[in-house]
Amino acid sequence: MNRSNLFFTLIVVAALFFSTDLSAQRRGGGNYGGGNRNVRSSANSSVNRNYNQNRNVNRNVNQNVNVNRNVNVNVNNSYHGGYYGGGYYGGGCCYHPVATAAAVTATAVVTAAVVGSIVDRPPAGCVTQVINGLAYQQCGITWYQPQMSGTTTTYIVVNPPR
Amino acid sequence: MKETAFFISSENLSTHLDLQPPAVPSGFSRTANRILVLTASLVVTALVFCASVGPHVLAKTGHQANSQGNSNIDPDAMEALNKMGAYLRSLKAFQVDSEVTNDDVLDDGEIITDNRTNTLLAVSPNLLRAELKSDEKDVFLFYDGKNFTVYGKLVNYYATVPAPATTGQLVDKVYNDYGIEIPLVDLFKWGTDDSAIRKITSAFDAGPSTVQGITCEHYAFRQEGLDWQIWIQLGEYPLPRKFVIRTLTDDARPQHSSNLVWNLAPSYNDAAFTFEPPAGALRIPLKDINSDGTQKNQ
Numbered sequence: 001m002n003r004s005n006l007f008f009t010l011i012v013v014a015a016l017f018f019s020t021d022l023s024a025q026r027r028g029g030g031n032y033g034g035g036n037r038n039v040r041s042s043a044n045s046s047v048n049r050n051y052n053q054n055r056n057v058n059r060n061v062n063q064n065v066n067v068n069r070n071v072n073v074n075v076n077n078s079y080h081g082g083y084y085g086g087g088y089y090g091g092g093c094c095y096h097p098v099a100t101a102a103a104v105t106a107t108a109v110v111t112a113a114v115v116g117s118i119v120d121r122p123p124a125g126c127v128t129q130v131i132n133g134l135a136y137q138q139c140g141i142t143w144y145q146p147q148m149s150g151t152t153t154t155y156i157v158v159n160p161p162r
Numbered sequence: 163m164k165e166t167a168f169f170i171s172s173e174n175l176s177t178h179l180d181l182q183p184p185a186v187p188s189g190f191s192r193t194a195n196r197i198l199v200l201t202a203s204l205v206v207t208a209l210v211f212c213a214s215v216g217p218h219v220l221a222k223t224g225h226q227a228n229s230q231g232n233s234n235i236d237p238d239a240m241e242a243l244n245k246m247g248a249y250l251r252s253l254k255a256f257q258v259d260s261e262v263t264n265d266d267v268l269d270d271g272e273i274i275t276d277n278r279t280n281t282l283l284a285v286s287p288n289l290l291r292a293e294l295k296s297d298e299k300d301v302f303l304f305y306d307g308k309n310f311t312v313y314g315k316l317v318n319y320y321a322t323v324p325a326p327a328t329t330g331q332l333v334d335k336v337y338n339d340y341g342i343e344i345p346l347v348d349l350f351k352w353g354t355d356d357s358a359i360r361k362i363t364s365a366f367d368a369g370p371s372t373v374q375g376i377t378c379e380h381y382a383f384r385q386e387g388l389d390w391q392i393w394i395q396l397g398e399y400p401l402p403r404k405f406v407i408r409t410l411t412d413d414a415r416p417q418h419s420s421n422l423v424w425n426l427a428p429s430y431n432d433a434a435f436t437f438e439p440p441a442g443a444l445r446i447p448l449k450d451i452n453s454d455g456t457q458k459n460q
Contacts (some may be wrong), residue, residue, distance in 0.1 A: 032266075032274055039266045039274075043416035044409045045343060047383075047390050048351035048358040128444070135319060135444035148312045148321035149449045150341040151294060151301040 113142040117157045118149075131161045239365035239381045243392075246400045247353025255285040257428035260346060265416030273414055280345035280420075283428055287328045289435040292345055303344065304437040305332055311437035312342065312448060320439060321448035330354065341451045346420065348405070361385040370396070373403040374421065387411045399426070 032039075126139040137144040137155065144155040262278040278296040283289075288307035293300070304311040310325035310332060326335050333350050336342040344350070351357050364384035371380035371393055378393035393404040407418045439445075 032268065037268045037270075037272075040269050041267045041409070041412040041414075041416060043265045043418035044388060044407055045262075045264060045345075045418045045420075046347050046351075047385065047388055047405075047407060048348050048356065049337070049343075130444060133445055135446050146317070146319055146444075146446045147449045148314070148319065148340075148446055150451075151303075151312055151314070152299065153314050153317045153319055153446070154449075 113139075113157050115157050115159055118154050119144070119157075120154060122155050129161075136161060234364040234366075234384075235362065236366045239367050239383070240359070240362070242367075242379060242381055242394055242400070243352065243359055243365075243383075246392075246394050246402060247357060247359075249353075249400045250349055251353040253286065253426065255283075255426075255428055255430070257281070257283045257425040258346060258349070259423045259425075260420045262345075262421075263417075263419045265414075265418070267412050267414040267416050271414045273416060282345055282349075283430060283434070284329060284350075285430065285435075287330075288332075289432065290329050290332065290344070291435050294345055302437075303342070304435055305329065306432070306435040309437070310336060312340075313437060313439075313443070318440070318443045319446045320437065320443050321446050322437065323448050330356075339450055339452060340448050346422070349402070358385065374423070376403055378403050399424075 122137040122144040123139050126137040126144065129136045129138050129143075135146055136158075137146065141160075143158050143160050145158045145161075146153050146155050258281070260280045260282070262280060264276045264278060265273045266276060267273055276296060278294065280295070281293045283291045288305070290303070290305040292303040294303070295301075300315040302311075302313040302315060304313070305325055307327065308325060309322050311320055311322040313320040323340075325332050330350055333344045333347050334356075336344065337347070352359075362383050362385050364382075366382055368380040368382050368391070371378050373393045377396050379396055380391065380393050382389070382391045384390075387410050388407055389410060390405065390407040392402055392406075395401045395403050401422070401424050403422055403424075405418070405420045405422075409416050409418075
């Protein structure tokens with residue numbers, strides 16, 4: 001029954017796509033529910049960490065800048081930003097005044113693929129390149145370097161490595 | 163203090179990455195049965211023992227200083243933590259599978275709970291392997307005493323950096339330099355001089371409590387910024403079976419909870435702790451959180 005097998009396969013494949021799509025909706029775009037639901041903090045997972053407040057402040061400010069830069073390239077990193085900044089660094093993902101100010105500035109400057117921008121994933125249609133043993137994603141004239149940021153892979157726009 | 167290294171692994175601790183968390187090894191069920199049998203008699207004995215000997219032991223360990231002028235600290239609860247820590251430090255190897263829920267707080271204070279599964283395999287003093295699985299990722303950590311690797315299975319990227327000589331040093335280095343918290347890092351802290359036990363401002367014994375069929379004693383502690391609870395197995399294996407940690411620094415008070423399943427006789431070979439890139443895996447840098455740039459070549 002080749003035809004019915006094929007049909008079944010198509011259904012399974014369609015179901016897979018559909019479920020992938022659902023999960024993308026949940027987490028996709030870097031926040032919950034597809035709205036503007038940024039994570040401001042996460043529960044601590046250890047009682048023995050000497051959480052360093054100064055370090056958290058610095059890191060969170062930087063993280064927010066990154067999140068807002070993402071707006072420029074139309075990819076929202078906020079969920080992972082919160083994860084990175086909160087869960088593993090001991091709470092307090094986001095400093096709202098800083099985040100708000102940066103967001104206002106960022107939206108005023110509509111520039112794609114600024115070097116140093118960080119996104120959750122590169123745009124579609126990029127080509128993987130390996131240069132000096134490290135992976136890059138080349139997207140036209142823009143190069144993204146994947147990096148392990150904590151345990152999350154992010155992509156930072158870099159100058160062409162060659 | 164002797165360091166104990168832990169690693170997570172799927173049941174198959176072979177060098178390949180296609181492992182999925184296997185069932186709990188047979189050593190565990192044997193242990194569990196023994197424990198169940200012994201528990202009833204040991205509970206009575208242990209309670210009597212703690213009541214009569216506890217304060218003496220506490221004085222010897224010097225933790226009485228904690229309770230100076232603080233009647234909120236029950237010395238028996240502190241002693242239970244010390245005993246658990248000493249026991250953890252005595253383990254040569256262990257595997258822990260944990261079911262974790264962790265709250266994220268949204269900007270408006272709403273709490274969203276994230277589910278994760280972590281597996282940790284550790285061999286003292288310098289082998290560790292972990293798998294961290296959540297809705298959006300499946301990440302493996304490898305430490306063989308020389309190098310530390312983070313491998314993202316879904317993206318098929320890995321990052322490797324040189325590592326310090328012991329697991330105890332590793333857990334702090336990867337946290338401080340790369341922002342990576344080894345799952346259940348507290349397991350490597352209790353019973354060491356690094357332990358935050360002196361920060362505890364309130365401690366009491368909430369009584370016996372059963373976690374996944376295991377009879378435990380349930381303790382509650384407070385320290386700056388955190389309220390936390392731990393369920394410690396009664397009997398000759400004082401293992402933590404459950405933690406709940408509530409963070410107080412955010413008004414929403416997000417909570418972390420872990421249920422732990424132990425295997426004290428994991429099977430593994432040393433190659434399980436050394437990362438071998440699977441086909442197609444590409445190397446990327448591990449971002450150093452203390453510098454603006456990204457480490458180019460490690």
